[in-house]
Amino acid sequence: MYTLTDVTKTYVQKKRTVTALSRVTLEIPTGQMVAIQGPTGGGKSTLLQMLGALDKPSAGSVVLGDDKVSGLADSKLAAIRANRIGFVFQGFNLIPTLTALENVETAFARSDVSRDEQKKRSSDALESVGLGERGDHLPAELSGGQQQRVAIARALVKEPQVLLADEPTGSLDESTRDEIMELLEGQWRDRGLTFILVTHDSSVARRAERRLYLKGGVVTEA
Known part of the structure; x- marks a missing residue:
């Protein structure tokens, strides 16, 4: 479970203080699928960064399970990101000079998993998203939808507890969008993941169990 209590995030932009999140208090139960919507600049990506242990709040606390993420040292945050959280982005973020299998294997950087086991698990992950061949x-050499499938395999190959997705279908056409969402929902159900995604697409958001709306740094239930 995620528990956020009075989470505030401010930063200085052009000599003025900007509030990206304002006293956000929120609980997300383990295994829930949540969609976050809202206008550009409303704080959606900032909230996802807090949930992903990529940033710390200016005030308040973020807790994942028994770990107060907002109070951990950077080395421990890196371990949480590496082992408990998978990330999927709109831009795929694949390394162009690596094959699909090698891109999935990059998830094991700095891991003590053997090379043979890395290859096996990466191959199995590609198979699970329909790209075994x-x-x-x-x-x-892959379509946009296939590249996103590789990115999903990379996010899930280390068997995380949480999957965070930032506009995972934003670069895809309508048909491919639906295919990717069906894949993500299937992985969420099969693996018992906590799945949180940011999207501007209401048809994608409606697929979630729960919808949050974020505007001006304030979260409301949609």
Whole structure:
């Protein structure tokens, strides 16, 4: 479970203080699928960064399970990101010179998992997203939907507890969007993940169990 209590995030922009999040108090139960919507600049990406242990609040606390993420040292935050949280982004973020299989294997950087086990688990992850026969293809040889499938496999290969997705279908056409969402929902159910996604697409948001709306740094239930 995520528990956020009075989370505030401010930063200085052009000599003025900007509030990205304002006293956000929120609980997200383990295994829930949550969609976050709201206008550009409303704080959605900032909230996702807090949930992903990528940033710390200016005030308040973020707790994941028994760990107060907002109070941990950077080394411990890195361990949480590496082992408990998977990330999927709109831009895929694949390395163009690596094959699909090698891109998935990058999730094991600084891991003590053996090379043979890395290859096996990465191959299995590609199989689970329908790309078992495309492991030797470079990103440029794959469609946008296939590249996002590789990114999903990379996010899930280390069997995280949480999947965070920032506009995961934003670069895809409508048909491919629906395919990717079906895949993500299937992985969420099969793996018992806590799945939190940011989206501007209401048809994507409606698929979630719960919808949050974020505007001016303030969260409301949609």
